[in-house]
Structure formats: structure tokens, C-alpha cells
Amino acid sequence: MSNSPLERAQDIAGDIAGGIAGDIAAPTTARPQGRFAAIRARVASEQFRPYLLTGILIAALAFPYLDGNEGDIDAAANALSYAMLALGLNIVVGFAGLLDLGYAAFFAIGAYTYGALSSYQIQPQWSSFWEPFQWLGLVQHLNAEGGAGTVHFDVSFWLMLPISALVAAFFGIVFGAPTLRLKGDYLAIVTLGFGEIVPIVARNTPTITNGAQGLSGVNTPKFFGYDFGVLSTPYYYCGLVLIVLLIFISTRLKQSRVGRAWLAIREDEIAAEAMGVNRTRLKLLAFAIGAGFAGVTGTFYVAKLQTASPEMFMFPVSVMILVMIVLGGIGSVAGVVIGALLLQLLQSWFLQDLTQWIHALGKLTGIEFLQRIDLVQSIELIFGIILVVMMLYRRQGLIPERTAVTALTYEQQNAMPSRSEVEAGLAPLHRRTIDPGRPLLEIKGLAKSFGGIKAVNRIDLDVMPGAIVAIIGPNGSGKTTFFNLITGLIRPDGGHVLLAGEDVTGLKPHRIADKGIARTFQNLRLFPHMTLLENALVGAHTRTSTGAVGAVLRLPRVKREEAAARARALEIIRIFGNRLMPRLQHLAFSLSYANRRRLEIARALVSEPMLLLLDEPTAGMNPTETLELADQIRQLRQRGVTILLIEHKLDVVNEIADKVIVLDHGEKIAEGTPKQVHSNKEVLRAYLGRTTDAVAAAAAAS
Numbered sequence: 001m002s003n004s005p006l007e008r009a010q011d012i013a014g015d016i017a018g019g020i021a022g023d024i025a026a027p028t029t030a031r032p033q034g035r036f037a038a039i040r041a042r043v044a045s046e047q048f049r050p051y052l053l054t055g056i057l058i059a060a061l062a063f064p065y066l067d068g069n070e071g072d073i074d075a076a077a078n079a080l081s082y083a084m085l086a087l088g089l090n091i092v093v094g095f096a097g098l099l100d101l102g103y104a105a106f107f108a109i110g111a112y113t114y115g116a117l118s119s120y121q122i123q124p125q126w127s128s129f130w131e132p133f134q135w136l137g138l139v140q141h142l143n144a145e146g147g148a149g150t151v152h153f154d155v156s157f158w159l160m161l162p163i164s165a166l167v168a169a170f171f172g173i174v175f176g177a178p179t180l181r182l183k184g185d186y187l188a189i190v191t192l193g194f195g196e197i198v199p200i201v202a203r204n205t206p207t208i209t210n211g212a213q214g215l216s217g218v219n220t221p222k223f224f225g226y227d228f229g230v231l232s233t234p235y236y237y238c239g240l241v242l243i244v245l246l247i248f249i250s251t252r253l254k255q256s257r258v259g260r261a262w263l264a265i266r267e268d269e270i271a272a273e274a275m276g277v278n279r280t281r282l283k284l285l286a287f288a289i290g291a292g293f294a295g296v297t298g299t300f301y302v303a304k305l306q307t308a309s310p311e312m313f314m315f316p317v318s319v320m321i322l323v324m325i326v327l328g329g330i331g332s333v334a335g336v337v338i339g340a341l342l343l344q345l346l347q348s349w350f351l352q353d354l355t356q357w358i359h360a361l362g363k364l365t366g367i368e369f370l371q372r373i374d375l376v377q378s379i380e381l382i383f384g385i386i387l388v389v390m391m392l393y394r395r396q397g398l399i400p401e402r403t404a405v406t407a408l409t410y411e412q413q414n415a416m417p418s419r420s421e422v423e424a425g426l427a428p429l430h431r432r433t434i435d436p437g438r439p440l441l442e443i444k445g446l447a448k449s450f451g452g453i454k455a456v457n458r459i460d461l462d463v464m465p466g467a468i469v470a471i472i473g474p475n476g477s478g479k480t481t482f483f484n485l486i487t488g489l490i491r492p493d494g495g496h497v498l499l500a501g502e503d504v505t506g507l508k509p510h511r512i513a514d515k516g517i518a519r520t521f522q523n524l525r526l527f528p529h530m531t532l533l534e535n536a537l538v539g540a541h542t543r544t545s546t547g548a549v550g551a552v553l554r555l556p557r558v559k560r561e562e563a564a565a566r567a568r569a570l571e572i573i574r575i576f577g578n579r580l581m582p583r584l585q586h587l588a589f590s591l592s593y594a595n596r597r598r599l600e601i602a603r604a605l606v607s608e609p610m611l612l613l614l615d616e617p618t619a620g621m622n623p624t625e626t627l628e629l630a631d632q633i634r635q636l637r638q639r640g641v642t643i644l645l646i647e648h649k650l651d652v653v654n655e656i657a658d659k660v661i662v663l664d665h666g667e668k669i670a671e672g673t674p675k676q677v678h679s680n681k682e683v684l685r686a687y688l689g690r691t692t693d694a695v696a697a698a699a700a701a702s
């Protein structure tokens with residue numbers, strides 16, 4: 001733990017460098033490292049980080065003195081603004097996976113918030129109401145001679161940075177709320193609409209924005225009496241400070257509980273919610289923080305230009321920022337900054353020069369067409385070409401969010417599965433006290449119909465603590481629907497679900513996960529582009545509490561919580577021995593099918609469930625793996641977890657279940673020990689599709 005200011009500063013610097021370097025060498029699937037990958041890993045290594053940071057900082061600080069050209073410094077300051085916007089959009093699109101095509105709206109809101117409160121645009125009549133604000137130095141009293149006079153807003157640039165961020169964040173929530181149920185193209189269309197509306201409103205609200213003519217005479221920032229004025233250098237340095245701050249915030253958020261929850265939502269919303277992530281809140285948080293970044297940038301940009309007009313915030317700006325993050329690498333903090341700087345500098349430095357060279361070539365060769373080319377005007381076409389090329393050849397961007405990890409050696413791949421500390425430790429897997437005398441799960445008359453199909457028809461079930469109860473039944477008999485009703489993915493039409501005596505019927509999935517029910521899915525719902533360890537850590541979401549502010553400040557409490565969650569995740573992963581342990585940094589999609597099943601169980605266990613619902617856990621496993629998992633499931637029971645499992649392999653059911661219930665056409669047709677159920681005629685009929693008499697006759701004949 002670092003306590004001294006110097007240590008804290010080193011910590012923060014390490015985080016920023018780590019964020020950049022970490023993005024450069026973040027893990028992806030196991031594949032052999034090439035020479036370039038080795039160099040990149042070296043660049044991103046712990047030892048190299050301070051040098052990387054120092055080198056970048058020195059170069060950035062020295063740039064205005066080395067270059068000395070006012071136009072270049074101005075272009076660099078503008079590029080920093082766009083990098084700030086790209087970082088904000090990256091939170092929404094890259095982290096949370098919400099395709100926002102109207103991001104420039106928040107840039108506009110930030111810009112007009114500062115512009116309106118730091119210019120002569122709004123001048124209400126003076127009254128005593130304004131005196132406290134005058135005392136605080138936020139307004140001035142003008143033209144007092146001939147009457148009451150007017151108010152001149154003169155709010156400091158520095159104060160307006162957080163205020164604009166908050167105002168934009170507020171609008172982020174307002175615009176984000178109606179889009180919560182939308183995804184992909186639909187979300188893009190609605191956000192595009194918001195992006196169009198804001199400049200139109202700005203154009204048609206002349207009292208605040210001065211309409212199409214735009215605001216003018218916006219105050220320039222002052223720093224301890226030094227006026228930034230119209231020269232570019234102070235803006236460049238201010239932009240530099242802001243970008244470092246925003247990189248820092250982005251990096252810390254990404255590496256936190258909040259960041260993992262965003263990535264989980266991006267990867268699979270339903271699985272994220274089943275693991276305890278409140279997707280409504282986290283999506284709104286992403287919209288708010290992303291918009292906040294744009295609010296800060298809007299203030300900076302307008303202070304620099306001293307004007308704001310609706311044309312500055314139209315759709316092409318949103319597209320340009322999106323292209324920047326696609327070019328750099330969606331989700332990669334370092335990538336989006338580099339993507340934004342490259343594209344913006346390409347526009348303002350390279351394309352202008354290239355246009356002049358082409359004109360010169362045109363004159364030299366006498367080709368008229370070449371003399372008329374203006375590449376700066378064709379920027380949208382160039383963006384389009386860049387996007388197409390990236391999609392064809394490097395979808396993951398210049399600095400992908402994930403790069404290669406070292407492949408496992410032949411020995412590691414073939415190591416015998418060493419069993420975990422399950423046998424050794426036997427520590428309980430959850431911390432709640434359960435009354436052993438009453439059912440942990442009580443289901444009363446649970447029912448759900450889809451149109452005419454009664455998928456679950458008034459089922460009753462009691463599951464005692466520490467039991468393993470298997471649910472079997474033919475395909476389409478309602479087993480998965482039954483699980484979905486218990487875990488809140490579907491609201492029941494009738495009936496009740498009680499967990500340890502508490503009614504949890506109809507609660508949202510994340511609330512049910514919080515109460516102590518975790519599940520796996522029949523069709524595997526992992527977070528494919530997150531590492532094995534990150535997947536497991538999402539399971540800890542509901543048992544941890546760090547919010548966005550905590551994640552950014554990373555105070556000792558947050559560090560302790562994160563360390564405990566990691567330790568817990570590792571402890572659970574160890575249950576599966578070296579099936580999972582050597583692959584902690586591998587992306588989930590790269591794991592074998594059986595390992596993905598194990599990881600799903602591990603992720604569920606990290607949430608410390610009292611009740612674990614396993615939907616066909618051994619599906620796709622060979623006989624050895626099936627036996628191994630059956631053994632592990634039994635061990636989980638010894639560690640205090642009650643288990644309800646859907647299973648088609650009857651030998652597994654016979655082996656581990658205390659009780660079996662059989663569903664057919666949504667109804668419970670039998671309940672008892674595996675032996676009792678196997679000899680039940682109704683069950684035979686349901687499975688074999690014959691009349692009981694025919695079954696009996698067949699049995700007699702054999």
C-alpha cells in the first residue's frame with residue numbers, strides 16, 4: 001500500500017503508463033509469439049513502463065519548443081481535444097458496447113454550457129438575487145448607471161470544466177435512459193437522432209446560443225492572472241493535462257469492478273445480469289461518464305476558439321470520433337488516443353501538405369485535374385477508405401484491446417488434471433448461515449405460458465440445504481424455463497419462489513444473484529473476449545461494492561476489496577486444478593468446450609451462491625471429464641452449496657443426485673430418489689413415448 005504523496009504519485013504515473021502499456025500487451029488467445037509480439041510485450045513490461053511514460057511525456061512537453069510553429073501547435077491542441085472525445089466515446093462504445101452515433105451532442109452541450117456562462121450572450125436584469133453570485137465572482141453587474149443594470153456571466157473556465165462535465169453527464173443519462181432496451185443498429189439510430197436534435201435545438205434557441213451565427217466573445221481561460229489569450233501553446237499544455245487526466249480515469253475505470261461489468265455487458269448482457277450486474281445502472285453510468293468527457297472537451301474547445309456554432313457539432317463529428325476509435329482499437333485506451341491523434345493530425349498536417357504537393361505536381365505536369373484536388377475537403381471519403389481498409393485487414397485496430405499471450409507448452413497442455421484444494425480445504429463457499437431444518441428453495445405453483453404452450457405448469461418443489469436435486473425430462477419439457485423463472489430471467493405468470501424463506505419471485509436477475517442464487521446456461525454464456533480470470537471476477541461483482549469514483553481514486557479499501565475478489569476467484573478456479581489454472585490470461589472463447597463449462601461454473605461460484613443452478617453441466621464432455629465434473633459437483637455440496645441441476649446423462653444423475661424430479665410438457669410427473677424415478681411408468685412413457693402397457697410388455701418380453 002502506498003502512503004506518501006511521492007508513492008501515490010508514482011502509483012498514479014504507473015497506472016497511466018500501465019494503462020497505455022497494458023493495452024499494448026493485453027492478453028488474447030494463446031498463439032505463438034512472433035518477433036513483433038515479443039517486442040511489444042517487452043515495451044509493455046513492468047520494467048519498461050516508467051521509461052515509456054517519461055519518454056512520451058518529455059516528447060509531448062518539448063513539442064511546442066521543438067516545433068515552434070503556431071499552426072502546428074494549434075493543430076496538436078485540436079488533436080488533443082479529439083483524443084479526449086475519443087476516450088469518452090470509447091467508454092460508451094468500447095467498454096460498454098453501446099453504439100452511440102450522436103456523441104457530438106454531448107460535445108455541443110459542454111461547449112454551449114461554457115459558452116453561454118462565459119460570454120455576453122445571456123444578460124438577465126440585475127436584482128438582489130445575483131448578489132451572492134457576484135460575491136462568489138461568478139457574475140458581474142453591468143450598465144448599472146441608468147437603472148438596475150444587467151448580469152454578465154463570468155464563470156471561471158476551471159470551474160466550468162466540472163460543471164460542464166456534470167451537465168453533459170446529466171444529458172447523457174436523459175438520452176441514455178430511453179435507449180436502455182435497444183442494442184446495435186436500433187441503438188445507433190436513436191442516438192443518431194439525439195445527435196441531430198441537439199444542433200437543431202442550438203440553432204433554434206438564439207437567446208442562449210445566438211442561433212446559426214454562433215456564440216462570440218467567449219472568455220479565454222486565466223491561470224493565476226495569466227490570460228491564455230489567442231496563442232496556442234497554453235491551450236496545448238492545458239489539453240495535455242486534460243488528456244492525461246482522462247487517460248488516467250479511463251484506465252482506472254477499465255481495470256476496476258465497474259470496467260469489468262461494462263465489458264461483461266458488452267459481451268453478454270443476460271449473463272452479466274445473471275452474475276449480479278445491474279445493467280440499467282451500468283449502462284447509464286457509461287453514458288454519463290462518456291458524456292462527461294465530452295462536456296469537458298466542449299468547454300476546452302470553445303474556450304480555445306472563443307466561439308461555438310451548431311455546425312461544429314454535426315453528425316460528421318460523431319462519425320469522425322467513431323472512426324478514430326475504430327482505427328485505434330475499440331476498447332483500447334492507448335489505441336483510441338493514438339487513433340484520434342493520427343486522424344486529426346493527418347487532416348490538419350499531412351493532407352494539407354499532400355494537397356500542395358499534388359498541386360505542384362499538377363503544375364509541373366500540366367494536368368489540370370491534379371491542380372484541383374483538395375484532400376482536406378475529401379476527408380469523409382478518406383475516413384470511409386480507412387474504415388474499409390481496417391475492416392478488411394485489421395478489425396481489432398492499430399493497438400488492439402487484446403494481443404497475444406504465450407501459448408501453453410506441450411507439457412502444460414497434457415498435464416494430468418491435478419485436483420484442487422477442494423479435498424484439502426473444504427472451506428464453505430459462501431458466508432451465509434442457513435437453517436438446516438427448512439428448505440433452502442421452496443417453489444409453490446410456479447407457472448409460465450408462452451402463448452398456448454404451458455412451458456411450466458404449476459410446479460411445486462422443496463430443496464433442502466446441501467441437497468443435489470436433478471431435473472430431468474424430454475426436450476421441450478420446460479426445464480430451462482423453470483431455471484429462467486427461478487433466476488428472474490423470465491417473470492412467472494403465477495406461483496412463488498422462496499429462497500431461505502424470502503420471497504424472490506419476479507426480482508430482477510441481478511437482485512436474485514445478490515440474494516445467493518447463481519447459474520450456468522445450457523448454451524454457455526461466457527464473456528468471450530474477456531480472460532478466464534476476468535470472467536471469474538465478474539462473478540464477484542455482487543459481493544463487491546466499488547463504484548466509479550472509488551475505482552478512479554482507488555483508495556486502500558478499494559485495493560483491499562479488489563485483492564480479496566482476486567484471491568477468491570483464484571481459490572475457486574483452483575477447484576478445477578490445472579484444467580483452468582495455466583489459462584488464467586487466456587480469452588474465454590479460446591478455451592476448449594469442457595473448460596468453458598468449468599469456467600462458467602467457476603464464475604457462478606465466485607458469486608458465493610447458496611444455491612447453484614447447473615444447466616446440463618456435462619454436455620459436450622467425454623466420459624472421463626464427465627466423471628471428473630460429477631466428482632467436483634459432489635465436492636461443492638460438501639462446501640455448503642446446494643445444487644439444482646438439469647442433466648441428460650442419467651448415469652451422472654444416478655451417481656450424484658439425492659432427489660430427481662421429472663418434467664414433461666411443463667408438469668412435474670415424478671419426484672423421488674433416482675431409483676424410484678427410474679421405475680416410474682409415467683417417466684418411462686414420457687421418455688420412450690409409448691403407453692405404459694407397451695413399455696411393460698416390452699420389459700416382459702425382454
Ligand SMILES: Nc1ncnc2c1ncn2[C@@H]1O[C@H](COP(=O)(O)OP(=O)(O)OP(=O)(O)O)[C@@H](O)[C@H]1O
Nearest residue numbers: 450453455473474475476477478479480481482522
Ligand atoms: N421465449 C419463449 N417463447 C416461446 N416459447 C418458448 C420460449 N422459451 C421456451 N419456450 C417453449 O417452452 C417449452 C419449454 O422449453 P424449455 O426450453 O424450457 O424446455 P427444456 O426442457 O429446457 O428443453 P431442452 O432440453 O431442449 O433444453 C418449449 O415448448 C419451448 O418451445
